[in-house]
Amino acid sequence: MKQTFRDVLAVLEQAGELRHIKKAVDPRHLSALAAQAKEATFFETIEGYPGWRVAGALVSTRKRLALAMGCQEADVARRFEEGIRRPIDARLVTTGACQEIVQQGDDVDLTSIPIPLMHLKDGGPYISATMVVSKDPEYGRNVGSYRLMYRTPRETGIDLVSPSDMRRYYQRALDAGRPLEIAVAVGVHPYEMLAASYKAPIDVDEYAIAGGLHGTPVELVRCKTVDLEVPADAELVLEGELLPIGWTADEGPFGEFSHITGDVKWNPIFRVTCVTHRRDPIFYMLQMPWENDWLAAPVIEAAGLQALRIASVEPVAIRAPIGGCCYWTLVASIKKRPGEGKNALLALLSVAEVKLAIVTDDDIDIYNPDELDWAMTFRVQADHDVLIIPGARGKHIDPSVRAWSLGKGGLPTTAKLGIDATIPEGVPKEQYERIRYFAKDAVRLEDYL
Amino acid sequence: MSPLAERLVADLRARPRHFAELVEAHDAVAWRDFLRAWGEVRGLPALGRDDDGRYVYSEGASAACSSG
Numbered sequence: 028m029k030q031t032f033r034d035v036l037a038v039l040e041q042a043g044e045l046r047h048i049k050k051a052v053d054p055r056h057l058s059a060l061a062a063q064a065k066e067a068t069f070f071e072t073i074e075g076y077p078g079w080r081v082a083g084a085l086v087s088t089r090k091r092l093a094l095a096m097g098c099q100e101a102d103v104a105r106r107f108e109e110g111i112r113r114p115i116d117a118r119l120v121t122t123g124a125c126q127e128i129v130q131q132g133d134d135v136d137l138t139s140i141p142i143p144l145m146h147l148k149d150g151g152p153y154i155s156a157t158m159v160v161s162k163d164p165e166y167g168r169n170v171g172s173y174r175l176m177y178r179t180p181r182e183t184g185i186d187l188v189s190p191s192d193m194r195r196y197y198q199r200a201l202d203a204g205r206p207l208e209i210a211v212a213v214g215v216h217p218y219e220m221l222a223a224s225y226k227a228p229i230d231v232d233e234y235a236i237a238g239g240l241h242g243t244p245v246e247l248v249r250c251k252t253v254d255l256e257v258p259a260d261a262e263l264v265l266e267g268e269l270l271p272i273g274w275t276a277d278e279g280p281f282g283e284f285s286h287i288t289g290d291v292k293w294n295p296i297f298r299v300t301c302v303t304h305r306r307d308p309i310f311y312m313l314q315m316p317w318e319n320d321w322l323a324a325p326v327i328e329a330a331g332l333q334a335l336r337i338a339s340v341e342p343v344a345i346r347a348p349i350g351g352c353c354y355w356t357l358v359a360s361i362k363k364r365p366g367e368g369k370n371a372l373l374a375l376l377s378v379a380e381v382k383l384a385i386v387t388d389d390d391i392d393i394y395n396p397d398e399l400d401w402a403m404t405f406r407v408q409a410d411h412d413v414l415i416i417p418g419a420r421g422k423h424i425d426p427s428v429r430a431w432s433l434g435k436g437g438l439p440t441t442a443k444l445g446i447d448a449t450i451p452e453g454v455p456k457e458q459y460e461r462i463r464y465f466a467k468d469a470v471r472l473e474d475y476l
Numbered sequence: 477m478s479p480l481a482e483r484l485v486a487d488l489r490a491r492p493r494h495f496a497e498l499v500e501a502h503d504a505v506a507w508r509d510f511l512r513a514w515g516e517v518r519g520l521p522a523l524g525r526d527d528d529g530r531y532v533y534s535e536g537a538s539a540a541c542s543s544g
Contacts, residue, residue, distance in 0.1 A: 074507070
């Protein structure tokens with residue numbers, strides 16, 4: 028049976044990774060409280076919102092992401108690869124818990140949802156854990172993830188600046204002078220969130236990717252007011268349309284996945300025509316930046332593994348560290364043949380926006396920062412083992428690319444850095460023989476305590 | 477316009493403010509009431525933004541920097 032958002036809460040609970048907060052909490056304080064907890068947080072009483080509960084920071088560590096994915100921490104990329112390799116088509120069902128309560132027409136009121144204010148400079152309260160569905164007459168269904176900023180009881184902003192399939196759908200609708208229908212599911216399993224953040228080819232249904240990750244079809248229900256389908260087990264669904272006004276409405280700032288406060292952007296407006304939710308809904312507050320980053324990790328790590336294999340390099344382990352927002356940095360260990368340290372770097376630096384890549388031999392535990400430092404200290408000569416590739420595509424939210432100096436519409440470039448921390452060609456492996464303690468296996472400390 | 481929305485407009489007329497500053501200035505108001513009032517303010521054509529993301533209330537705001 029397909030796992031739900033609530034099943035993830037149960038898994039975290041069982042692992043001692045979910046903190047229950049029983050006292051009533053104001054929505055203005057949810058994010059700050061979640062940020063202080065070591066565990067994921069489950070707020071059982073929300074001031075002014077009887078019947079609602081809020082869960083946050085569910086996958087804001089690699090450990091919790093792995094728990095949600097049912098695998099070891101080092102295996103999240105391979106687990107993700109397994110899922111995308113065998114997509115399973117979604118199945119339409121007639122009823123779903125996500126439609127137990129329906130607000131339509133004049134009853135639509137976004138203020139009935141405990142939308143939190145998250146960061147000091149945010150342009151408003153945000154719905155951050157979205158799975159947004161849209162359709163194009165030619166290309167079909169698309170599922171992505173886009174933040175929503177509360178504007179009025181029936182309108183939100185939506186960040187549609189970055190290139191995406193839905194941005195293309197919206198542009199096509201705009202060119203035809205019509206709105207684009209969308210539906211937003213909140214409180215779905217992280218597999219659905221991963222599928223939404225995966226840049227699948229335009230003709231691939233992200234619901235099928237989610238099905239592949241689950242190993243069983245995602246069950247969908249038809250929306251009430253738009254020609255779209257949403258996961259039947261979602262906690263909350265917003266239906267409506269992106270108005271055909273183009274990128275003209277202010278949206279943001281928001282605390283970005285780069286851990287940096289963003290800028291005001293110009294974006295479309297989402298007008299909500301229907302709100303549906305469970306009878307006892309749980310609002311999912313995706314805690315920035317951590318959950319956004321960790322949900323990117325399996326996707327970017329899987330892309331790194333694929334790039335290495337295409338380059339005929341055998342990967343052993345790969346890691347997108349949180350310091351690089353699980354997006355800009357990749358560290359990999361490989362079974363190296365001569366020259367493959369450099370080939371591996373070129374492959375990893377070709378992945379999306381990765382601007383720092385480090386490659387080690389397979390004797391280095393890349394999850395241990397001390398071992399990584401050791402390899403970079405003793406296996407690297409900077410004049411031989413460091414690659415710098417100037418003028419590659421950059422991303423606006425990286426301040427070091429100085430995007431503000433480019434003017435409106437300017438696209439930034441970045442330099443990419445690769446560090447080959449494998450044993451250099453020509454240096455015998457024996458030079459790296461680690462110290463070992465005499466009689467290590469002959470004596471045991473506990474016998475002397 | 478509700479009395480709370482009028483107070484928010486008065487705050488913004490006095491000087492540009494981040495959304496969180498408005499929230500802090502009215503922290504005794506129930507969140508839902510605040511959001512309803514903010515929804516009223518958002519509909520006003522004089523509402524705009526400055527470069528740091530502050531909300532600006534100015535009857536002479538140009539279309540380019542007012543909210544859509």
